[in-house]
Amino acid sequence: MSIAAADKTTATETVPRAGRRWRLGGLRRLILAPLFFLAVMVALEIGVPLSGVSSMTMVPPSAVIEALQQHYAILLQQAVPTLKEVVMGFALASLLGIVLGAAIASSERVRQALYPNMVFFQVIPKIALAPLFIVWLGVGTPSRLAFAVFIAFFPIAVSTATGLSSTSRDALRLCRSLTASPWQTFLAVRFPYAVPYIFAGLKVGVTMSVIGIVVGEFVTAQAGLGYIVMFTSSAAETALALSAILLLCGIGVGLFLLVSLAEFVVVRRLGAPIPAGEFA
Amino acid sequence: MADATIPGAATGSAASGRAAWLVNAALPWILPIGTAACVLAVWEAVVRIWSIPAVNLPAPTAIATNFVKTFGTLAYHAQYTGAEAVGALFIAIAVGTVLAGIMSASPFMRDMLQPNIVAFQLVPKVALAPLFVIWLGIGSESRLFFATFLSFFPIVVSTTAGLQQTDPTAIRLCRSLTATSGQIFFQVRVPFALPYFFNGLKISATMCVIGVVIAEFISAQAGLGFYILLASSRAETTAIFAALVMLCVIGLAIFGAVILAERVARRWYSG
Numbered sequence: 001m002s003i004a005a006a007d008k009t010t011a012t013e014t015v016p017r018a019g020r021r022w023r024l025g026g027l028r029r030l031i032l033a034p035l036f037f038l039a040v041m042v043a044l045e046i047g048v049p050l051s052g053v054s055s056m057t058m059v060p061p062s063a064v065i066e067a068l069q070q071h072y073a074i075l076l077q078q079a080v081p082t083l084k085e086v087v088m089g090f091a092l093a094s095l096l097g098i099v100l101g102a103a104i105a106s107s108e109r110v111r112q113a114l115y116p117n118m119v120f121f122q123v124i125p126k127i128a129l130a131p132l133f134i135v136w137l138g139v140g141t142p143s144r145l146a147f148a149v150f151i152a153f154f155p156i157a158v159s160t161a162t163g164l165s166s167t168s169r170d171a172l173r174l175c176r177s178l179t180a181s182p183w184q185t186f187l188a189v190r191f192p193y194a195v196p197y198i199f200a201g202l203k204v205g206v207t208m209s210v211i212g213i214v215v216g217e218f219v220t221a222q223a224g225l226g227y228i229v230m231f232t233s234s235a236a237e238t239a240l241a242l243s244a245i246l247l248l249c250g251i252g253v254g255l256f257l258l259v260s261l262a263e264f265v266v267v268r269r270l271g272a273p274i275p276a277g278e279f280a
Numbered sequence: 281m282a283d284a285t286i287p288g289a290a291t292g293s294a295a296s297g298r299a300a301w302l303v304n305a306a307l308p309w310i311l312p313i314g315t316a317a318c319v320l321a322v323w324e325a326v327v328r329i330w331s332i333p334a335v336n337l338p339a340p341t342a343i344a345t346n347f348v349k350t351f352g353t354l355a356y357h358a359q360y361t362g363a364e365a366v367g368a369l370f371i372a373i374a375v376g377t378v379l380a381g382i383m384s385a386s387p388f389m390r391d392m393l394q395p396n397i398v399a400f401q402l403v404p405k406v407a408l409a410p411l412f413v414i415w416l417g418i419g420s421e422s423r424l425f426f427a428t429f430l431s432f433f434p435i436v437v438s439t440t441a442g443l444q445q446t447d448p449t450a451i452r453l454c455r456s457l458t459a460t461s462g463q464i465f466f467q468v469r470v471p472f473a474l475p476y477f478f479n480g481l482k483i484s485a486t487m488c489v490i491g492v493v494i495a496e497f498i499s500a501q502a503g504l505g506f507y508i509l510l511a512s513s514r515a516e517t518t519a520i521f522a523a524l525v526m527l528c529v530i531g532l533a534i535f536g537a538v539i540l541a542e543r544v545a546r547r548w549y550s551g
Contacts, residue, residue, distance in 0.1 A: 013307075022299075026460070028388075028391055029391045032388070032391040032392045033293070033391065033392060033393070033394070033395035034394075034398050036392045036396060037396055050300075057412070057414060057415060058415070072350065089402045099449060102299055109307075109311065110312040112307060112312065113309050113311040113312055113314070113315040114312070115312070116312035116317055117312050117315055120532075123485075123486055123528070123531055123535045124488045124524075124528040124531050124532070124533060125486065125490045125493050125527050125528075125531050127490045127493055128493050128504070128505065128508055128522065128524055128527050130497070130509075131497075131509055131512030131520060132509055132512065132520050132521075134512065134515065135335065135336070135512060135515060136336065179523070207401075207402060207404065210404040211404050211406045214404055214406050214407050215406055215494065218410075218494075218497065218498070219509075220499065225407075226407065229407050230410055231409055233410035233411055233413070233414055234410065234481055236414065238361075238411070238414060241410065241411060241414075242411070243409045244407075244409060245411075248403075248404050249403040249404065249407075251404075252401050252402055252403050252404045253403065256402045261309070
């Protein structure tokens with residue numbers, strides 16, 4: 001069903017513009033972006049040495065790859081704690097966020113009481129609390145983990161609550177007229193309808209948990225890729241800093257793709273059988 | 281809800297019916313504020329009863345006292361943080377909307393840039409903060425551009441989505457009425473894209489403050505991020521919280537300004 005809906009949207013998008021050049025447009029869409037990325041890299045590769053800036057300021061991409069190869073042992077060694085903490089932080093934040101989101105959506109009164117406060121918390125710059133977590137939990141893993149959970153769970157909780165409370169009213173009425181218990185309604189209707197919202201929150205959350213751990217490593221400066229970035233950049237070893245950033249990007253994108261894969265699997269198994277729009 | 285209480289009120293006294301209706305109408309306001317007040321009260325009580333040292337967790341009243349006492353210092357630091365955040369947001373709006381306009385006007389540019397921008401969204405851009413200091417020095421520029429860098433992506437992505445999702449029927453109608461593409465852009469696409477633009481802007485409004493604070497953690501001689509780091513190195517937790525209150529004020533002021541701008545823009549376009 002969702003595939004059919006996706007087909008419908010792409011059809012309306014492409015028909016008025018491309019017409020019979022559709023095939024060419026599809027190909028262009030696939031290769032233009034990587035080509036552009038490649039062009040930027042080539043421009044950096046040629047332009048950086050030509051411009052004569054020192055290797056402290058900027059280095060060509062090849063130097064970053066070289067630094068990655070040269071120091072890959074230490075970089076990988078530092079990547080392990082970062083990756084571990086990011087995954088643990090994300091898992092905790094997901095659990096906490098989904099449970100709290102479900103609690104918020106469980107009753108109208110609870111929702112009214114908590115939701116505006118959650119949105120308020122979303123708006124304030126929580127990053128500024130990072131040094132406080134060190135005061136509370138020391139400079140070790142617990143403080144970074146707690147900080148990552150703290151900033152990653154809000155988007156998950158808010159979107160879970162939104163998803164659970166945006167079930168179609170007609171579907172809920174149908175359940176009631178079929179004498180479904182609230183728990184049955186939750187499992188069979190409300191939760192499947194909320195799955196896309198929950199995953200939207202999880203996708204934001206996974207990026208936030210990487211950010212949380214990296215900022216934590218900036219502030220505590222003990223180990224991890226964030227510490228390497230901080231240390232090497234203050235020593236003006238830009239190539240090494242950029243290669244650590246490259247690894248961090250790999251972690252961020254890799255985890256995001258994993259969440260997207262999980263979404264694909266879960267939506268196939270659990271996804272709402274009827275698109276919300278068809279009830280209206 | 282209101283319907284249910286009014287018939288019951290007719291049998292009782294009219295005054296109590298109105299009171300019930302008022303309570304129901306005010307509940308969406310009372311409940312969240314009441315919850316926040318309860319949390320603060322519990323916090324205060326816990327700190328006092330167990331006499332938790334202020335280094336670990338200061339009481340809300342102590343934070344308020346500290347905030348009032350150091351207001352001058354906080355305002356001095358807030359002025360840098362606030363100015364840099366607002367400046368960054370304005371640059372982000374300018375760059376973001378122009379880029380979104382270009383991408384919606386030219387399918388070529390869109391196919392070329394959009395996937396790269398979306399991919400960049402996933403990258404932990406925060407890790408680049410120290411590099412901005414290397415590139416731009418420890419002055420205001422590095423913080424300004426880092427905050428711009430963080431806050432312009434949401435604007436580009438959501439404005440582009442908005443400009444693309446214009447109702448095709450409306451565009452066909454305009455074309456059949458021989459509107460130029462410039463007219464279509466400003467009179468159809470832009471109003472359609474406004475809600476999307478403001479959605480992105482709301483995210484950016486929080487990101488720009490976050491960007492400035494992170495950059496201040498790394499390099500600054502002034503600003504609330506600097507003040508927080510300094511206070512934490514002296515273990516003055518109360519001062520950290522007071523600075524945080526100031527940061528919230530800045531964040532909420534910028535967010536409120538965005539909401540206000542959204543109202544004005546929507547009224548302008550619907551009128």
